[in-house]
Amino acid sequence: MLTKEELPYCPVATTVDLIGNKWKLLILRELLAGTKRFSELKRAVDGISQKVLTENLRALERDGIVDRVVYPVIPPKVEYSLSELGDSLRPIITAMQAWGTNYILNKEELKAESAPE
Amino acid sequence: MLTKEELPYCPVATTVDLIGNKWKLLILRELLAGTKRFSELKRAVDGISQKVLTENLRALERDGIVDRVVYPVIPPKVEYSLSELGDSLRPIITAMQAWGTNYILNKEELKAESAPE
DNA sequence: CTGAATCCATACCGATACTG
DNA sequence: CAGTATCGGTATGGATTCAG
Numbered sequence: 001m002l003t004k005e006e007l008p009y010c011p012v013a014t015t016v017d018l019i020g021n022k023w024k025l026l027i028l029r030e031l032l033a034g035t036k037r038f039s040e041l042k043r044a045v046d047g048i049s050q051k052v053l054t055e056n057l058r059a060l061e062r063d064g065i066v067d068r069v070v071y072p073v074i075p076p077k078v079e080y081s082l083s084e085l086g087d088s089l090r091p092i093i094t095a096m097q098a099w100g101t102n103y104i105l106n107k108e109e110l111k112a113e114s115a116p117e
Numbered sequence: 118m119l120t121k122e123e124l125p126y127c128p129v130a131t132t133v134d135l136i137g138n139k140w141k142l143l144i145l146r147e148l149l150a151g152t153k154r155f156s157e158l159k160r161a162v163d164g165i166s167q168k169v170l171t172e173n174l175r176a177l178e179r180d181g182i183v184d185r186v187v188y189p190v191i192p193p194k195v196e197y198s199l200s201e202l203g204d205s206l207r208p209i210i211t212a213m214q215a216w217g218t219n220y221i222l223n224k225e226e227l228k229a230e231s232a233p234e
Numbered sequence: 235c236t237g238a239a240t241c242c243a244t245a246c247c248g249a250t251a252c253t254g
Numbered sequence: 255c256a257g258t259a260t261c262g263g264t265a266t267g268g269a270t271t272c273a274g
Contacts, residue, residue: 011214011217011218011220012214013143013146013163014221016142016213018220026133029129092213095211098208099132099205101128103128103131103132
């Protein structure tokens with residue numbers, strides 16, 4: 001967890017430091033839909049390797065955004081979910097989802113205009 | 118009804134592809150406040166190098182998010198601003214700003230509790 | 235002032251092998 | 255299944271130089 005002294009003073013920069021990379025944003029998208037096992041996340045986040053997924057989950061856990069629960073069974077079962085802090089990021093992902101949806105829609109409209117039927 | 122997995126492309130992934138990196142998000146933060154010259158951006162975005170700033174501005178320009186206006190004067194003067202599309206990203210940055218502000222505030226409150234005067 | 239073009243270090247990431 | 259460790263290629267980014 002970062003201490004206050006290590007944090008940049010700009011709120012946007014603070015947020016960017018914690019979740020401002022491709023993989024973390026996509027992992028958050030998945031966990032906002034609910035608790036997921038490691039293998040589920042691996043399947044859901046397209047193109048991510050096991051190593052990178054692990055690294056990002058560790059970072060999110062360290063920063064108090066993700067909770068990790070290990071079930072002592074065989075074979076191992078580990079569940080990841082958002083902490084309260086993590087869930088509070090929802091508006092950011094929601095805004096990105098809304099923008100992306102619009103972007104794709106407008107793109108298709110333009111395509112339909114320039115090449116009707 | 119289509120599930121997220123069945124869609125050709127995820128809206129969040131689309132957004133992430135266009136602006137999902139540290140520098141672009143910080144550049145957007147600056148340009149949302151208004152038109153800026155290259156040197157102003159360089160100064161405002163802490164730690165960015167000229168090369169990386171140029172590369173990211175070119176990418177944002179290519180994607181229709183940023184407008185670039187060159188004034189044919191000596192010394193050169195180039196102004197960057199958000200296009201309409203770029204400005205439509207405002208809710209995302211605003212959400213990040215709000216979250217970051219809260220995060221910092223809560224952090225300071227915790228600190229004050231654990232070490233009261 | 236803006237920016238293109240180098241060179242070069244290192245950060246990142248995929249693949250693989252191995253463990254409990 | 256979940257995770258660590260290692261290796262090596264690639265991408266990223268910083269510093270510098272040159273130019274319009």
